């Protein structure tokens with residue numbers, strides 16, 4: 088499932104082929120993904136110019152010159168594919184749409200952007216640009232982990248007196264938007280905090296270390312995604328999924344990477360999700 092760094096990588100990959108470009112033709116190839124598509128979506132997209140591509144949590148937001156914004160969520164298995172050439176020859180370069188190619192956007196440049204989603208947990212919607220933040224999917228979200236509103240004072244206030252495990256609190260999208268299971272496991276390992284600890288039991292110093300570690304873990308992954316962008320054309324034009332190595336995620340039974348620790352990475356299940364952690368250096 089794409090997490091924030093993957094979505095940011097997709098946004099960065101799409102920006103050069105979509106920003107400032109007109110959507111010549113939108114082809115919506117089924118009535119819905121996770122939810123029905125908005126009414127007249129093809130007409131509302133066709134002829135619109137993309138002004139900017141933003142990201143909010145795990146949503147890509149394409150602001151259009153029609154005063155509407157296209158919200159895109161990749162869901163569990165959504166992929167963005169880029170095909171064609173910026174200059175000419177494009178009509179030869181587009182592969183025929185495949186079974187799971189649900190939305191096809193032909194840009195004026197000759198580039199084709201295809202949304203492919205085999206499991207159809209993805210979503211697309213259109214909203215007035217000046218009311219995007221009030222969209223039901225976005226209104227519930229807490230601050231961006233890489234933004235200024237997410238800081239030590241804020242996190243302290245949100246975790247204070249909370250009895251839920253710190254893992255659950257960091258996964259709560261109302262507290263911080265876009266953090267997923269993998270990156271929370273990595274952050275808690277770097278912070279030396281056990282995932283089962285209750286959120287309210289963290290010391291002020293521990294909460295203070297969490298904020299920069301969250302940014303560090305996400306930024307490292309975004310950098311890894313950035314390097315994957317350089318050769319997306321060699322990998323069939325698919326954006327956003329990249330090889331990135333994790334210190335604890337998926338490493339049950341391996342030696343803990345913390346220098347001098349000597350522990351072994353263990354896996355527990357919390358609220359139905361795996362928590363990879365080191366029982367020795369995470370307390």
Ligand SMILES: [Zn+2]
Nearest residue numbers: 343348365368
């Ligand atoms: Zn350890």
